[in-house]
Amino acid sequence: MARLVVLVLLSVITFLGLPSTEADYLSHTCPDTTVFTPNSDFQSNLNHLFSTLSSNATRDTDFYNATAGRNPKDTVYGLFLCRGDVTAAACKACVPTAIAEAVKLCPIEKQVVIWYDDCMLRYSNQYFFSTADESAGLYMWNTGNVTTEPNRFNKFMEASMIEVATEAANGGDKFATKETNFTQLITLYSLAQCTLDLSTIDCNTCLRAAIALVPVCCSEKGGVRILSPSCNIRFQLYPFYALQEPTPEAPAPLPVPALAPPPVPALAPPPAPPIKGKSKRSSLVIASIVASVVLSVLVVVVAGCFFGKSRLVRAERQKNKALNDMSTVESLQFDLGTIEAATKKFSDDNKLGEGGFGQVFKGTLDDGQEIAVKRLSKSSGQGVREFKNEILLVAKLQHRNLVRLLGFCLEGEETILVYEYVPNKSLDYFLFEATKREQLDWSTRCTIMEGIARGILYLHEDSRLRVIHRDLKASNVLLDANMNPKISDFGMARMFGVDDQIQGNTRRIVGTYGYMAPEYATKGLYSVKTDVFSFGILLLEILTGRKNFLGFHHPTTSALTLLIYAWQLWNEGKGMELMDPLLKDSCNPDEFSRYIQIGLLCGQEDAKIRPTMSSVVQMLKSQSISSCSEPERPAFFIGYTNDQSNTLGAPINCSINGLTISDDVPR
Template sequence: MAKKSYETVLFFFFFFFFVIVISFSSISVSAQVCENITGIFIPNSTYDNNRRLILPTLPSNVTAHDGYFQSSIGLGLDRVYAMGMCAPGAEPNVCSQCIETASDGLLQNCQNQVDAFSWSGDKTLCLVRYTNRSFSGLLGMEPRGAIASTADTNLNQTYFDSVWTKLMFGMISNISSSSSAGNNASKYYAGEDDVVQLPDFRNISALMQCTPDVSSEDCDVCLRTNVIDYQTCCRRRQGGVISRPSCFFRWELYPFIDTRISGGVIAAIVVAVLVAIILITLGVVILKRRKKKQEIELPNPTESIQFDLSTIEAATNNFSERNKLGEGGFGEVYKGMLMNGTEVAVKRLSKTSGQGEVEFKNEVIVVAKLQHRNLVRLLGFSLQGDEKLLVYEFVPNKSLNYFLFDSKKRTQLDWTVRRNIIGEITRGILYLHQDSRLKIIHRDLKASNILLDADMNPKIADFGMARIFGINQTVANTSKVVGTFGYMPPEYVANGQFSAKSDVYSFGVLILEIISGKKNSSFYQMEGLVNNLVTYVWRLWESKSLHELVDPGIRDNCKSDEVIRYIHIGLLCVQENPVDRPTMSTIHQMLTISSIALPLPLPPGFFCSNEPRSNPLAQGLEPGQWNSKSFTCSVDEATITDVIPR
């Protein structure tokens, strides 16, 4: 009973404190403008594809560059210039979420405009802009967005105008004269201290910001124009927003940023804090006595939400068999629904698997930092006693292999769908290798680790074996080979050496599987010879019979030249020497620009000979004890997690 009372009091305190903080710090705003005047593009054109490629990279890059980042992608008229910025002081995860939401909004609402921007935010203010021309250092005054309150001020207008005007133009002068050096989010920003109290005890609060690439003079012009425009259109209103590509202005009759409040409320908060300190101290003592020692140490803080075990148990009906989606090498996966109605997939890691602990820590630390539409999103985790749980977004259409390797379900994957799956996987891997704030090598790309959403768009999953590379790091070595044989390149299996080109090899095998509808492991004894997919495709290449690889279900409804080009690219990915394999950025260009000439592929790794030798991994040999381009191949598809170290 005492424990319940303690928890109840603590809950109500934090709820009370949370409501107060939110009441005095909310910044919720959305000012989005899609410009038709400068031109339009055709949906799914190269410009549109470049736009969809660059905007998802902004969240991680903005947080990695002190809240401000500019970039571009493409060539000529199809080049897209993009920029993201957060207000100074924003927490990285809050900034990243704001940029992601603004980017998604532009992609959804600006369906064919070549120029658009969005000033938005809930917990912070952020800007996302894209256009077809370079804008760095240039003052952007058009297009303009305007939002105004529908309520009147109901005050002596002469007095109010005098106070209001003095505050606004004073802020502008301060911004222009005291801006910080360099291009960062804190340059040309003011808001937290600019509050004036009116006779009726209401406050005038204002926020202004310019993009840091413009000059102080241009910033002054932009903000003054915003204030004048507001006076012209919306005088007498109780607040509003004027936004332009280069600057933002908002004011309200309540302190939407500043946290200064009355003395009575401050006193109440102080008392509440003192009570909370006593309660929390008691709680810590109780928890220390009862809490079991955790087996896994995680960095503090992590970028994932930690769920209570009881929350996950309720979401999955206590891990009911009816909620079970599947089972993998590291545990079971259950479908669940959180209290807010969000559907989730919960991976319950095995309590006895040592490798499961490594995977758990890897995913909590690594995947939480990644945000891309072609990567499965980690929503949070739970670590309590022996339970290790990972909570992901729910992806309804299971995995690619569920459809691809079933003769009936495969009919749902026509060539258009398969081509899109290949292209979207390319973007996901390219993000991991190049565009995210971390350089990630996945190391276990295969059809069962590609999930499909409701629209059959792919999402790369299972980062338990992923490795983080340094910015300038190109290769690494390991004494433990992990992954799935058949998808692993020869230099990795033989010498424990892996790099971005290891993922390229796995991706090449995946391309060949998607086109053929055949598992890499499905090639058995054929005409007395041990065979595998890459060997089979190479022999078709040599005999100029690549069309025989194409799944009969799509053969009559696809462009033959296009499919053959994709097979050609797949063969380039599985070449024996990693130096010969193209990078993911080159692969993306090859897939999207048909005019790019493809080099002739060299023989692939794991090209099987006729010699009846057995699989070296099956013999328990160490990596590095063998190294031959031509050998007898295993058809085992199981994930390898433990090989005798060197």
């Protein structure tokens, strides 16, 4: 009897697809075309990266990326991704195992990806964060074919996989599973997952590319798994991941895996013979009844424990994923002596700019790497709060259109941030000066506008946190050597957990006049649509080469702002008069008109009808103006002065520049 119970329990556990406690190696890739020398600086940085990744695998998170090294030629970038349904304990066990095995399999290679059933580890000497690598690293499939309507199954499978891919791409944790019934007896279980640094668009593109490979490699197979460095998909005809908990009102029956051995059926008692004393036959009947009851209870208990634990683990991990404390970035801390040496003790010759809460200096580390050092003003009480906010935010954000935080310093009275050095200064340095603006032809401006939009979209929808910048303007957009934009200055930003409603209310209004949305400037209400409004203003400035500031005047209008002026010309059918004269030889008129329309849509007075940033990105990419709706009246309100009050009855403490840097000087 005891042996029978154990066998049934094993069958139930196998049938439920409970995750294994041991990491199961799948495959790896490490081309020997790029190698490093043992005991070199690269290996030292790699060891530091391994330590960072291992320690963060204990933080109930299934994704973490990090950088080690300050010299570009020796810097190493890495991440781990655990399968979205595994427990924190399984993830914690898998990542160190993957690291140890990677060292054995790829001892001197610089570019490595290793896959386990529970996790993936990737590192490289090349920066790959926020970039989708669609190259398939591993194909796996069942040996048996689907024999029930194979052609229909292929179409059904593709449709189901596209649905789960779309759900994963749009989800906060870039992970989704799905169960769909092909027939009454056959259920398709599917899974899709991306690394959390990918945008919604890039994640969807990566997953679609993997799905497109299924007919090529594995047509009509009952189970397929395709893994790439940035995403993975899998489907089976049996549950291979932790299933969702059934609703208490109507408990769902355990699914029956198709094309697999059926579960052990509950034993039913045979008909009882006439009782003639205590016979062996009656003992067997009693044993059968007891076994049936015990097995039924065991199935319910095991399933209940598993589903309950799975739900609690997932809820706890989701709760903790969004927010970590300052210890997350301890490995990025610089000592004050290093920063003073790099900036020549904050020499005026190294000064790049000055804002409301401090100064910015250029620095050069001992290894030759150039950095930008933001030194917070010692007399600013508010600045310390913004400084800590910026550390917590920027350390968690990784995107090609966001400035990269290299480190920080909290020593004595000094509070300092260390950023990557961006050589082409800020956008306003070029945009509002006629001779420098000549470098911004139409193609360059389109690149800048689209890059800014992608960066904001990442903040709003695709990052590990949901972020409202609240101070988006030309001086807070830096340009790299190729004139690609990087959004900077997150001291005024507000962050939210992945499941939080992204809006808030504040009595302390921060930001810049002319860029503030009316509902924020008058009532302290902010949401993602606050940034959309600011982006619309910035878009109009880039298109026209003119500032949108209080006191804007034009010979033909009494408008106070560029937004109002643009709206007036648009209504009169004279939108092309807004074009910067320097663009006449390089600009496509249709594109220009569409971009003006997008700017006016973003600047509408009613926040509810402003487009989301995902819609803005799509409209910027569209080739037709018909894809854009007609804009309604823009916001005519600009902002209060400091002696006015908001609707809550408290004085508004406005800060024109906040923690931003607005001087027209190099960065």
